[in-house]
Amino acid sequence: MYHRKQSRRASRRLALSASAALTIAGTALLSTAAVAADTPKTIEFIPSSNATPYFLQEYEGVKKAAAKYGYRTIFQAPSVSVHVSKQIGMVYTAVTRHVDGIILVPYSPTALLPPVKKAMAANIPVIATDSTLTPMKAVSFTGVPNEKAAAAVARFAANAVHGKGEYAIIDYNLSTTSGRARKKGFKEEMAKHPGMKFAGIQISHSLPEKAMKEATTMLERNPNINVIFGANDRSALGVAQAVKRMHLENKVTVVGFDADLGEIDYIKSGVIKASVLQSPITMGETAVDMLHQVFTGKKADVPKYKPLPYHLVTSKNYSSPESVKAIQQYIKDYKN
Structure with missing residues (x-):
């Protein structure tokens, strides 16, 4: 009898201990979950x-x-x-x-x-x-609809030279879908202008100095080029530098895509005639x-696709409220 009572007491102690352990474990799990929930993503x-x-x-x-x-x-x-x-x-x-x-x-x-x-x-x-x-x-x-945006700046360039001449492209790469789309959109729009002849394409790999050398070589070899499209900010900057150094600002229409402070200065001075600005x-x-x-x-x-707006800033509209707002996407404290 004594041993049975002792056994029951031991069982109750075990049950209580197990219950306490489960409670502690549960608390630990809840605490871990709470910590996980509080950890910022x-x-x-x-x-x-x-x-x-x-x-x-x-x-x-x-x-x-x-x-x-x-x-x-x-x-x-x-x-x-x-x-x-x-x-x-x-x-x-x-x-x-x-x-x-x-x-x-x-x-x-x-x-x-x-x-x-x-x-x-x-x-x-x-x-x-x-x-x-x-x-x-x-x-x-x-992202922006790259083909459509590139077509818009191509149309601007073709109109600027009255639909006659030769154009070249300095693309940043043909690996990304944006690089391919910009080339495609620009060329397809130019094809709508029978007087515009394609003079070739070079790749800058987003290096301004490389874009400058490529543009310089193309212009030296083919003086009939009167439009060059720099397909991103680094490419357009290099093209503008080449045109500026060769004193061809009044002969070659430079258009680009994107902007930094250097490009904006070239737009203001008229070396770059227009650029597509994203957001x-x-x-x-x-x-x-x-x-x-x-x-x-x-x-x-x-x-699956969320299109974003773009804005065509030119050497004539860069001071408009819309252009200033677009430029501020690239240069936070920009003021005209």
Whole structure:
């Protein structure tokens, strides 16, 4: 009898101990969950180059929107856009680091597919900006309609030379979808002007000095060129420098895409006659907003493509309120 009572007491003590252990364990699990819930999400921005002013401004938009939601941000990018293998490695590293979301400017629409697929499989949503993927395996893509925007600046250039002459293109690359689209849009619009002949294309790899050398060589070899399109900010800047050094401002119509302070100065002085301005800050903000929708269970509301506006700034309209507002997307404190 005594042993049975002692056994029952021991069983009750064991039960109480087990209950206490479960309570403690439950508290620990709840605490861990609470800590996890309180940990801010991290978004990694991986553009194709850290030397392009456009992407630095896009990151300003990323940080601005992330602060609104209490998210943390990381910036990683190759030193030059041709280092696609480095960009691929950066995406894989972001997956290993278990970031919560990735904003990617893919240098190659196909080479970046494997790491993007791995991120998506790990429940890390990816938003592509500026350039897209082929096929589009990210959650969404946001950017300007590059073909349409390039066609607009081509139309301006053709009209400026009365539809007669020869034109050349200094593209930043033909690997990204944006680089290809800008060339395509520009050439297709020029084809509508029978008096305009295509004189050739060179690649700058977003290096102004390379763009300047390429433009100089083309103009020396073919004096009939009267239009050159610099397909991004670095390319247009190099072309403008070449035209300025050769004193051809009144003979060659330079048009571009994007802008930095140097380009704006060339637009004001008339060396660059027009440039398509995107919205880099808005692009970064839009990408973060879409990630926020995914994080909050609204992925179904995120469109596969979110088009962004563009503005054609010229040597005649640069002081207009619309142009000043567009320039401020690139140069925060810009005032005319």
